Amino acid sequence: MQQEALEVVREYTEAVFRRARIPMEPLNYEVDWADQPSRHTSYPGALRLPLPVELPDLPTLRDLFTGEHLPVSAGWSLPRLAALLRLSYGVLDRRLAANWNQDLAKRAHFEHAVWGRGTASGGGMYPVEVFLVAGASGPLLPGVYHYGSGQHVLERLLVGDVSGTVRAAVGDGAGAADSFLVASIRFWKNSFKYNSFCYHVVTQDLGALLGSWDLLARALGAPLPRLLGFDPAPIDRLLGFDSDRESAFAVVPLEWVGGDGGRVSATGPVDAAPPAADVRVGQPAFERSRRLREFPAVIAVHRAAAAPTVAVPDAAYRVAPGDLPGEPVALPAPDTQRLEHPLSTVLATRSSSFGRFRRPPELTAAELGTTLAFAAAGRHHPVDVGLPADAPALTRLWVFANHVDGLATGSYAYCARRHALLPAAPEPDGGMSAFLQQQYFLTNYTMGQVGAVLAISGRLDAVLDTFGPRGYRVLNAEIGAVAQRAYCAATAQRVGCGAVLGFDNVSMDDALGLTGSDERTVLFLLLGRHPDGTADLAYRL
Template sequence: MQLPARDIVREYTEAVFRRARVPMEPLNFEVDWGDQPSRHTAYPAARTVPLPTRLPELATLRDLFTGASPSAPTGWSMTRLAALLRLSYGVLDRRMTVNWNQDVAKRAHFEHAVWGRGTASGGGMYPVEVHLVAGASAPLLPGVYHYDTGRHVLQRLLVGDVSSNVRAGLAGPEDTDSFLVASIRFWKNSFKYNSFCYHVVTQDLGALLGSWELLASALGVPLRRLLCFDPEPMDRLLGFDSDEQSVFAVVPLSWHTDTGAGDPAVPTRAGDGEVTPATVQVGHAAHERSQRVRRFPAVTAVHRAAATAPAVDPAAVLDAAPRPLPGDPVALPEPRLDLLDRPLSAVLTGRSSSFGRFRRPPELTVAELGTTLAFAAAGRPHPADAGLPADAAALTRLWVFANHLDGLPAGGYAYCARRHALLPAASEPDIGMSAFLQQQYFLTNYTMGQVGAVLAVSGRLDAVLDAYGPRGYRILNAEIGAVAQRVYCATTAQRVGCGAVLGFDNVSMDTALGLDGSDERTVLFLLLGRNSDAVADLEYRL
């Protein structure tokens, strides 16, 4: 008997949270690295449209945090769109660092090279695909385009204004005829993570959206992302088998034409025509490197459940925020704005994960921790097109496992953004915080004794499911991914090391924070610490 969609989502997430104790199926899975998919999807027969390659110097993180970023022009241009795409998901450089991580020897060989991108991705898989559906108002031929991340070009897949196929799936009317459409191709992640894939890729999507929101603010262009819609008309237009690839987010675009003097012209808008989807679909096929593409039943089941069209309850959305916590707050130093005084473009091109590179002393300072928490929390609210105010309460909370921090005793803390303070959640474990964290971490790529602090991002999954239905799982993970990307940006600006991980025993970590008996669960963790300067590394800018 088929379970209700919500129960399928809960069953999957429970398996995710307990996978440190009960492995997820398929058991004894082995990755076939020789048959992995390409990291860059391409359509060999499609025509290419060049994009501007110059990366602009953007507003600093300090300006973005204080609201001193550029005033918004009236719309997008191809120059701004190209900067958004390349700095968020395009290839920026080749990186090679000498460290103790177990795969470092392979990275010296070209076929195993690490190609840096501005947005973090679980395992470096980058499963999100970006398409531009351009209508008559766009500054290029109307049609459907795919962003080729490897070459930083658009590939034209279809000619003609088919924006009605996107609008047909949206929950409300949109006064535009052009859209960025973000889809997820599961095999680009599941070939490595099998059934765990869906949890990872939905956070990957959030990280990309977090980058887009920062970039749009720095470019001075408004950006809204839509997560509550019916993907079926868009999947059909793009030629997707929805069990293998599906649209997860839509960003409406309003265009303007650059005058040459830097002043925006009046934006062009879509007409108020009837939304009747065209009976066409993309005819080009993407290149598939893998000889065998596998599906995993757990991924298919949870995706079908979470794809159920949401029936949003605005009152329940407001009630889904984490509950206030008791306790005497520990004040944090005011955010060090001077530490955030780096352009966003430089931050994204320098962002990386600290695999095998954490070293101490010196210790991470409480000022650096507080600055990171404040910047990360400033971008959390994601109403997800539910008709809520932009300042609606966030669905997530940030926690701190203080390990080796200059100015803060070891222990567990909840971050209160309103007061910029920490609320003690638990004392240091009897075995010591480093030993506790290492005991709960079931991977081998980090040594907790070198980590200054572990940030945890939590949410009330059941309450979010009450608010959005099964789609709430994707919405919560999108906010979590966006928080992670902001943590990466804040730490990069401060020259602090960061690494996002999913390898902790969530059950034990929840218990350590006093979450037993509540409906709040930790979902993602971010390690903070010092990266050693005395290392040999290579960064070849593209």
């Protein structure tokens, strides 16, 4: 059965990587924008509990990068949890920027407004939903709650301590916790636009959210382990999901801090029997769409990738990409002074560039190097899938240097250990800008205005051989987390950043010399300048 699941995942990812040349099914798909789902899931029949809106003073990105001036590790409190949710996935502002995107005119109208959030999302769809399964040790009445991102509230869906169901599903990863954050994905919130391509995008969206949570947890001084290798079926039943439409993808155990500042452990034995299988959330979420379409490729790959992980001992050391030969090109040391901005400010001002790049002035090698160093520092976060604590990262960062002051045009691999670039290929015939534009099949960016393109790659076949079909989700989670950290570093330096999936992966891999290997580019980040004088609106909430 696992071999069949592996083949389904490989077939799907091959279609994803070649979609610039061979379109994915269904062909000629048209988005029904008038019938799109709500951007904020809500449960109309639920009691709503307002969360604290005051945000604590948080360390700077520099502190998070160097490890200095960080708070002493403690447990979670309701204000800390509220800050985590609001800064990562809550609505922070309304944005309107004048650019050349085709939908600019309608975005000026309230019903098409863009509401900014701290975490990036493919297409701004935000398909991840956050639930809190609260046990007896927490500050809330035990039960199941949904985070209402639009109003920054907890919606109570079920009363009663059902944390045993989650603890049983995640096993030893629960530790002493009896409360859990569950990150699920509602596929329709993305697939209505991206159809079969949905699963690739949403699994990176999950990683971006986990990347934000990792930064915020360190800044708040509270532990936040991530669990990705559990069986989602019991949790899906508890939350009332049709697993083909929505499913749990990550679980985060929470240990609460008591009135004396000490951590509060779960009451009762950790291996307590879960409640009866028929105990589940009975309230339905509001669905705006009149017609929900399902895509066979998404259902098939989700069922395959949901298979439990079976890690091969010590194989984690064989999935990391190796260094390239050649003389390293030294980068300027990371300019940590440029990261001297509170994490809360960075997340509140983070945005995607969406066609706003302008040059001159050029992106500098120091800005590029600082972004690379901060992004690479978060590539490996221990998860429950057989990765040892000292295992190498699953991904590698590449640079297509287009217009970077202090760096020759060409392609490079980034070596975090030496903070240097390893030459991969010289400037293509016809110039780097022309090459990048030819490989980009969308219309919202002009590559001649972009300073550099970062590519995040991974060895998918090796990851699948190591972790089984779930390895696809694990790899994409790391890719999304790296992208979110790049966004944060760029924002702190006032450098424009935009994540894109619209390149021809086959040609980009060939340009980096990856053809014939099992390493592939998966996600791309554009870096460059924004013009100083722009007609932008950002109404902070």
